[in-house]
Amino acid sequence: MTTDAGQTTGGTPGSPASTSPIADLSYRHYEGPWRSHTVRWWIIALSGIRPALRKWWFWLLVLLSTGPYVLWGFLLFLESRLGSEFRSVAFQTPPEQRFATVFLRAYEGSLFWIMILALVLGAPSVAADNRTNALQVYLSKPVTKLDYLLGKWTSVFVVVALAMLIPSGLLFAYCMLSYWSEGFFRHEPWLLLKVLSAAVVTASAFASVFVGISAWCRSTMMAAAVSAGLYLASQVVASVLWVVLNFRDLQFGNVAADRTLQHSSIGGVISGVVWNIYGVVVRVPMRHRGPLDMVDLHAPQLWVMLSAYLVLLVLGVLAAFWRVRAVEVITS
Amino acid sequence: MVVASAHDLTVCYGKRVALRELTVEIPEGSVGLLGPNGAGKTTLIKTWLGFLRPAGGVATVLGMDTTRESLAIRQRIGLMPELDCHIPGMNAVSYVAYAGELCGMPASQALRRAHEVLEYCGLGEARYRPIETYSTGMRQRIKLAQALVHGPRLLLLDEPTNGLDPEGRTDMLHLIREISGFKGVSVVVSSHLLPDVEETCDHVIVMQDGRVTKQGSVASLRETTGQQVDVELREPVDAFFGLLESQGAQVIQRLGSRCRILLPDSTPDPVSAVLRAALTTGAQVRGIRPATRSLEDVFMEAVS
Amino acid sequence: MISLRHVSRWYGQVLGVNDVTCNLGPGLTALLGPNGAGKSTLIKLITGQLRPTTGVVSVFGERPFGNTGIMRRIGYCPEIETCYEEMTGGDFVRMLAAMAGISRTEVESKVRAALEAVRMMEHASRRIGAYSKGMRQRIKMAQAIVHDPELLVLDEPLNGLDPVGRREITDLLVRWAEMGRCVLVSSHILHEVEQMTRSIVLMDRGRIRAMGDIYQIRALIDSHPHRISIRAEDVRGLARRLLDMPYIFSVRLSQQDPNALEVETPSPDRFYDEFPAIVLRDGYRVSAFESPDNNLEAVFQYLVKG
Numbered sequence: 039m040t041t042d043a044g045q046t047t048g049g050t051p052g053s054p055a056s057t058s059p060i061a062d063l064s065y066r067h068y069e070g071p072w073r074s075h076t077v078r079w080w081i082i083a084l085s086g087i088r089p090a091l092r093k094w095w096f097w098l099l100v101l102l103s104t105g106p107y108v109l110w111g112f113l114l115f116l117e118s119r120l121g122s123e124f125r126s127v128a129f130q131t132p133p134e135q136r137f138a139t140v141f142l143r144a145y146e147g148s149l150f151w152i153m154i155l156a157l158v159l160g161a162p163s164v165a166a167d168n169r170t171n172a173l174q175v176y177l178s179k180p181v182t183k184l185d186y187l188l189g190k191w192t193s194v195f196v197v198v199a200l201a202m203l204i205p206s207g208l209l210f211a212y213c214m215l216s217y218w219s220e221g222f223f224r225h226e227p228w229l230l231l232k233v234l235s236a237a238v239v240t241a242s243a244f245a246s247v248f249v250g251i252s253a254w255c256r257s258t259m260m261a262a263a264v265s266a267g268l269y270l271a272s273q274v275v276a277s278v279l280w281v282v283l284n285f286r287d288l289q290f291g292n293v294a295a296d297r298t299l300q301h302s303s304i305g306g307v308i309s310g311v312v313w314n315i316y317g318v319v320v321r322v323p324m325r326h327r328g329p330l331d332m333v334d335l336h337a338p339q340l341w342v343m344l345s346a347y348l349v350l351l352v353l354g355v356l357a358a359f360w361r362v363r364a365v366e367v368i369t370s
Numbered sequence: 371m372v373v374a375s376a377h378d379l380t381v382c383y384g385k386r387v388a389l390r391e392l393t394v395e396i397p398e399g400s401v402g403l404l405g406p407n408g409a410g411k412t413t414l415i416k417t418w419l420g421f422l423r424p425a426g427g428v429a430t431v432l433g434m435d436t437t438r439e440s441l442a443i444r445q446r447i448g449l450m451p452e453l454d455c456h457i458p459g460m461n462a463v464s465y466v467a468y469a470g471e472l473c474g475m476p477a478s479q480a481l482r483r484a485h486e487v488l489e490y491c492g493l494g495e496a497r498y499r500p501i502e503t504y505s506t507g508m509r510q511r512i513k514l515a516q517a518l519v520h521g522p523r524l525l526l527l528d529e530p531t532n533g534l535d536p537e538g539r540t541d542m543l544h545l546i547r548e549i550s551g552f553k554g555v556s557v558v559v560s561s562h563l564l565p566d567v568e569e570t571c572d573h574v575i576v577m578q579d580g581r582v583t584k585q586g587s588v589a590s591l592r593e594t595t596g597q598q599v600d601v602e603l604r605e606p607v608d609a610f611f612g613l614l615e616s617q618g619a620q621v622i623q624r625l626g627s628r629c630r631i632l633l634p635d636s637t638p639d640p641v642s643a644v645l646r647a648a649l650t651t652g653a654q655v656r657g658i659r660p661a662t663r664s665l666e667d668v669f670m671e672a673v674s
Numbered sequence: 675m676i677s678l679r680h681v682s683r684w685y686g687q688v689l690g691v692n693d694v695t696c697n698l699g700p701g702l703t704a705l706l707g708p709n710g711a712g713k714s715t716l717i718k719l720i721t722g723q724l725r726p727t728t729g730v731v732s733v734f735g736e737r738p739f740g741n742t743g744i745m746r747r748i749g750y751c752p753e754i755e756t757c758y759e760e761m762t763g764g765d766f767v768r769m770l771a772a773m774a775g776i777s778r779t780e781v782e783s784k785v786r787a788a789l790e791a792v793r794m795m796e797h798a799s800r801r802i803g804a805y806s807k808g809m810r811q812r813i814k815m816a817q818a819i820v821h822d823p824e825l826l827v828l829d830e831p832l833n834g835l836d837p838v839g840r841r842e843i844t845d846l847l848v849r850w851a852e853m854g855r856c857v858l859v860s861s862h863i864l865h866e867v868e869q870m871t872r873s874i875v876l877m878d879r880g881r882i883r884a885m886g887d888i889y890q891i892r893a894l895i896d897s898h899p900h901r902i903s904i905r906a907e908d909v910r911g912l913a914r915r916l917l918d919m920p921y922i923f924s925v926r927l928s929q930q931d932p933n934a935l936e937v938e939t940p941s942p943d944r945f946y947d948e949f950p951a952i953v954l955r956d957g958y959r960v961s962a963f964e965s966p967d968n969n970l971e972a973v974f975q976y977l978v979k980g
Contacts, residue, residue, distance in 0.1 A: 065490050065552050068521030070479040075441060081471050089459065162458070171455035175516060178419060178449035179472040180441040406836040407808050505709060533833070535708040535862050536974050562836045565865050602968065604946070625869075627889070641960050645950035654946045657964030659905075669837050 078181055082189025083196065090159060090197045099155040104205035106147025110140045111209050118216070135318045137213055137226045141206065142316040145236055148205065149309055152240060153269065156198045160248025161262035163190045164358065165255040173362065187253075187358050191245050199241035206233045236312045243308045243347060246354030253358040272303035298338040307350060310343035371398050373524050373556040374418055378427035381413050388413040389580040391427065396558060396575070400550035402567035402588075403560040404665075405577035406673055411560050414577070415526055419444060432523055445473060448517030452528040454509055462488060462497040462504075466515045473520035483519055491515045491545065507538035514545065525549065525557045531566050539566070546570045564665040574665065576672040584672035591668045597633040597640045598622070598661035603653050610653035614644070630661050675699055675825060675856045676720055681729035683715055690715035692880035693729070698858065702851035704867040705860040707877035708978055713860045714753070714829060716877065720858070721750045721827050733825065746775050749823035751814045753830045763805065763813045764789065764798035767820055774821035788820040791846060807834030815843065819850070826850060826857045832866055844870055864970045874970075878978050892973055899923075900942040904963040909935045912958050921945060933961075 090096055114136070167173055176186050210233060214222055248265050255261035280300035301310035320335040374396040381389040389410045405411050416422045417429050420440025429436040431443045457465050463484050470480030488497050491511045496504070501512065510530070517525060530546060531539040547570050550557040561567050567574065567588075574591060576584040584591070603610070606627050614631060615621065623630040633640045641658055648655045676698040683690035691712040707713050718724040719731050722738030722745065731738060738744045758766055767785050776784055789795045792812040797805070802813065811834050818826060831847070832840050848870060851857045861867050867874065874891070876884040884891050906912050913925045913935050921941045928934040939945045942965070953960050966972060 065518075065549060065555075066521075067554060068475070068479075068483055068519075070483070071476060072445075072474045073476055075474065078472065078474070081468075085457075085468055166458040170458050171451070171453045172457045174449075174451040174453065174455045175457060175469060176472065177421070178444065178451065178517075179469065179520075180444040180474065181472050182441070404837075406838045407806050507709065533862070536706075536864055536971065537708055537979065539862070540971075540975075562834070562840070563863065564837055602964065604943075639959065641962070642954060645954055645960075649950045649954065654943070655950060656942075656946055657968060659962035659964055666837060666841075670841070673838060 075180060079185040079188040079192065082176075082181070082186060083192035086159070086163065086190065086193025087196050090193070091200075095158065096155070096197070096201070099151050099158075100201045100204055103148035103151035103155075103201065104208070107144040107205040107209045109147070110144040111212055114140055114213070115216075118220075135225075137217075137222065137229055138232065138316040138318045139320065140213075141209070141229070141233060141236075142313060142318055142320070144206070144209065145202075145312060145316075146309060148202070149240070149305060152198060152202055153244065153305060155201050156194060156241070156244035156248055157262060157265050157269075159194045159197055160245060161252055161255075161265055162258040163194055163249050164253040164362065165258050165261035168253075168256045169258070183359070183362055187249070187355070187362060191249050191355070191358075194245040194249055195241045198244055199237045202237040202240060203234070206237070232315050235315050239311050239315065239347065240308050243304075243350050243354075246351045247304060248354075250354030250357035253361040269304050273305055276300055276303040276306055296338070297335065298342050301338040301343060302346065304350065306338075307343055307346040310338040311347045313337040314340045314343060372396065373398055374429075374431045374558070376414065376417070376427065376429045379414075379417065379424050379429050380426035381410075381417055381422050382425045383413075387425075387580065389417070392580060392582065394575060394582050394585070396556070397573055398556050399573060400546075400557040400559065400571045402571035402574045402665075403558055403577065404564070404567060404574060404669055408579075409577040409673075410580040411577055412528075413580075415449075415528070415558075415560065418526070419447075419449065445520070446522055447524040447526060448520065448522035450513050450517040450525070450527045450530055452532060454506075454513075456501045456509070456512065458502075459500070461500050462493055462508075462512045462515070465501060466512060466519050469516035470519040475520060480519070483521075484515070487515045487518050488512070491518070492541065506533045507535070507541075510534055510538065510542060514542075518549070523554060523556065525555060527557060527559045527561075529561055529563075530559060531561070531563060543569050564669055568665045574668070576669060578673045584668065588665070592662040592665065594661045594663055597635060597637055598630055599633065599640050599644060600628065600630050600657075600659055600661045601644055601655060602657035603627045603629070603648075604656050605654070607651055607653035609651040610647055613647045613651055617643070617647070619643075627656075675734060676858075677732050678719070679730045679732075681719060681726045681731055683719060683724060683727050689880045690724075690727075691719070691877075694880075694882055695729075696875065696882060696885055698856060698875075700851070700854050700856050701873060702847060702857045702859065702871040704871050704874045705858060705877065706862075706864070706867065706874055706974065707883075710879075711877040712880040713877055715880075717750075717827055717829055717858070717860060720825075721745075721748055746821060747824045749818035749821065749826040751818040751826075751828040751831050753833070759801070759803035761802055762799050763794055763802055763809070763816075766802060766813060767798075767816045770817045771820045776821055784820055784822070785816075788816040791819060792816045793842060808836055808839050811835055812839070812843070815846075824855055826855060828857070828859045830860055830862065832861065832863065840866065864974060868970050876974065876977055883977050884973075888970055888973065891977075892968070895967070895973060895976055899938045899940055900945075900965060901936055901938055901967055902942070902945065902963060902965045903928075903934060903936045905931075905934050905961045907933065907959040907961075909933055912960075915952065915956060915958075919945075919948070 167176075173186075177183070210230060251265045251268065252261040255264060277300055279302075280297070283299060298310075301307060314337045317337070322333055322335060372395045376392050376394050379389055379392045380387065392410070392414070403411050403414070413422065417424060418431050418436055420436045420443060423437060432446055434443050436443060457468060460468065463481070466488055467477070467480040467484035470483055471477055475483065491514050493508060493511050493515065496508060501509070504512070510533070514530070527546065531542050534542060543566060546557060546559065549555055550570065557570070559567055559570055571588055573587050574585065575582055604627065606624070611621050611629070618634040620632040621629055622632050631644065633643060637643050644658055645655060678694050678696050681694045682692055689712070694716065705713050705716065715724065719726055720733060720738065722733075722741055725739040733744055734747060736744055738748070761769070764785065767788060768781060771781050771785055786795070789798050792815045794809065794812045794816055797809055802810065805813065811831065815828075815831060818828065828847075832843060835843060844866065847857055847859060851871075859870065868888070872888045873886065874884070874888055875882060904912065909927060909932070913927060916922050916925055916937055921944050922937050922939050924938040926936045928936065937945070949963070952958070967976070
């Protein structure tokens with residue numbers, strides 16, 4: 039085993055009396071070094087991050103969420119080849135906003151896969167521990183509830199953020215290399231920061247909500263079902279409400295109505311904040327009145343989205359904090 | 371030295387008082403913590419781990435106060451919980467190593483120590499298999515391993531033989547006995563199985579309704595008064611009992627072929643007296659020894 | 675009451691029980707064996723939850739599998755912990771009493787009697803989810819005895835109970851058996867079994883390894899070398915004396931204890947018959963002697979470990 043006989047015979051520091059040619063392999067204390075408590079949460083986070091990166095489904099979901107980025111990158115490529123006529127068809131945006139628009143549209147296209155990834159990571163995070171009573175192991179060690187939850191939250195956050203940054207980073211690199219001469223940085227000096235904050239906002243919101251739900255469930259399947267159900271239900275309710283309340287406008291084909299309500303779902307809030315981060319006006323063609331009739335879609339109201347996002351963040355964390363209790367470590 | 375203590379400790383769950391002004395000291399060595407359900411054993415352990423705030427009084431572990439230094443305490447003690455518990459999706463080695471890392475061991479040291487401790491707990495090649503495939507006995511072993519990995523000075527074992535078959539339980543008791551014999555490790559066993567405690571502990575504390583009703587070394591608690599011997603016969607022979615009783619002895623207990631006999635104080639050698647009676651009546655004695663009270667008797671007396 | 679003839683049960687390729695033949699009558703019988711020995715399978719076969727792959731199981735002369743008539747005469751206390759968490763203990767027993775076919779007029783009195791027998795009356799209106807392990811065990815017991823079954827089958831009924839509860843339930847089972855009913859209890863805790871009954875069924879790897887009275891089984895093992903440890907004042911003198919006896923083939927002095935020795939003999943009866951005479955005649959001061967082979971633990975070890 040790891041205790042090698044030669045070392046013991048020579049007299050290890052911990053056992054000065056062992057001069058016998060036969061090694062003593064009975065129980066002994068741990069005499070080695072200790073790490074400080076401050077990084078304890080990161081150890082818990084790493085225990086979630088490392089295995090996730092080795093899973094095939096992680097890479098599959100990254101691949102799927104790369105799809106929209108490839109598509110929009112390709113459109114960008116076509117536009118630069120075919121010239122401004124194509125731009126008017128595909129982008130409908132002022133040239134200085136086109137990069138941000140590309141990133142926003144690609145983001146929206148990949149959000150579903152990112153949600154799935156966050157769900158697969160977040161649902162079991164605490165629920166699986168609940169099922170196997172793992173909390174008893176964690177909390178009987180010098181680990182606080184804060185360490186535990188911060189670790190769980192971070193593991194979801196880091197993996198989701200990473201999954202988002204891989205495709206957007208690739209697209210960013212492509213843009214930078216291809217459009218350097220066309221004033222890529224002059225038009226979009228803050229684009230990299232925007233891409234990063236989009237990932238941070240999305241990953242943090244998903245981590246909070248799904249870890250929060252997971253803490254209340256005793257099985258992964260339960261947590262996944264509740265999370266997915268809540269996500270989709272809020273989407274449906276928000277859309278239906280929006281359609282009902284804006285029925286008159288929509289009847290006349292005015293899709294430019296204020297979209298804040300439509301974005302009042304879990305996914306909507308996240309994408310709403312990100313839309314505000316990119317700060318672009320999306321122009322869509324309206325088939326209703328002929329092919330080239332353009333409508334400007336504005337981002338949902340910033341302060342509503344931002345406060346809703348903060349509520350999600352806090353609510354999820356609080357839910358988890360409320361549920362995970364040290365006292366339950368030993369049941370009577 | 372006292373490894374854990376409570377002084378006038380009062381602990382409440384909401385309005386319910388679980389421990390009321392409890393004063394107890396756990397000596398070094400191996401100690402059995404006994405008591406019926408709801409006696410407050412679990413509450414006491416939770417308080418020592420720092421999960422419950424005392425409403426009054428002080429609790430200390432290894433000389434540290436539980437309210438202020440709970441992290442430092444948990445660094446130096448190991449808990450083997452009663453319920454089956456493990457970290458999902460890990461094999462035994464990574465699980466125990468992870469438990470070591472949670473205690474603050476560097477990753478490489480934790481892995482080395484995990485192998486060492488698993489070896490010690492008797493988990494062979496199975497340590498590379500996912501824990502979900504383990505039998506109860508193996509799960510019990512890794513629970514002990516994760517409590518030992520960081521080299522604790524005090525080991526709290528909650529129902530350590532729960533669900534084990536006779537063979538597994540013998541092994542586990544042997545292991546506990548061995549660890550508690552090791553210098554510098556104290557063991558507290560909380561168990562409903564009194565023979566387990568009898569076998570592993572030198573000292574016993576019996577609790578009831580949040581109070582200590584009896585404590586002392588196992589040997590002293592098991593002492594009997596007067597000249598009592600436990601005799602085992604091949605077949606119960608009435609003439610044998612009759613003869614002894616005519617000599618002034620009393621048969622205190624009879625369970626099948628086993629009996630406990632109280633001999634008059636004047637008997638010079640109780641064993642010879644019993645053997646002589648057996649020889650005369652033709653009863654075959656299969657065993658004889660000075661009587662000790664079972665821990666169960668001690669327990670029943672303490673809680674009734 | 676219960677008879678099994680050449681009963682085997684396999685789960686796919688996994689061994690459950692293998693060619694078991696036995697009869698169980700009234701009284702308390704303990705079912706012993708290591709984990710995976712087939713105890714639970716045997717219990718499920720008897721209570722009609724499993725159909726034997728081959729062979730015939732009969733309980734009260736009928737086949738139990740899927741036989742609801744038989745079910746009403748069997749009380750079964752499973753090992754699993756999952757109960758209806760949201761139900762109160764009383765309602766749980768009441769529901770199972772109704773399912774067992776107790777008429778409406780009798781349900782209340784029977785439920786009450788069962789709850790009192792396991793001392794759960796005061797907790798009957800609490801949610802099962804809030805019960806401790808011992809209370810769950812008791813409520814499972816109550817559920818098993820509520821319909822006055824002629825056959826009571828219990829899988830690890832003492833698990834999780836505190837010593838007081840153990841004694842109560844043990845007494846209850848012994849009383850039940852004394853009333854002439856059949857009680858089959860599986861257990862891992864051998865000393866508990868010794869307090870309950872002398873009649874055991876010992877299973878190992880799907881087969882019955884030994885069955886019958888503990889003393890009889892032990893006596894049969896006596897044909898193998900039997901160890902006796904003796905504590906005396908002059909151990910070396912006693913050892914020399916004992917070596918003269920033809921039926922003793924080893925005497926070992928203890929390394930740890932200067933006053934102890936251990937002898938091995940193939941004929942324990944002769945030893946036990948003659949030993950008192952030797953001690954008394956030659957005046958050795960013996961303070962104790964006993965055989966470490968003389969309890970259920972040793973019987974178990976010998977038969978299961980081989």
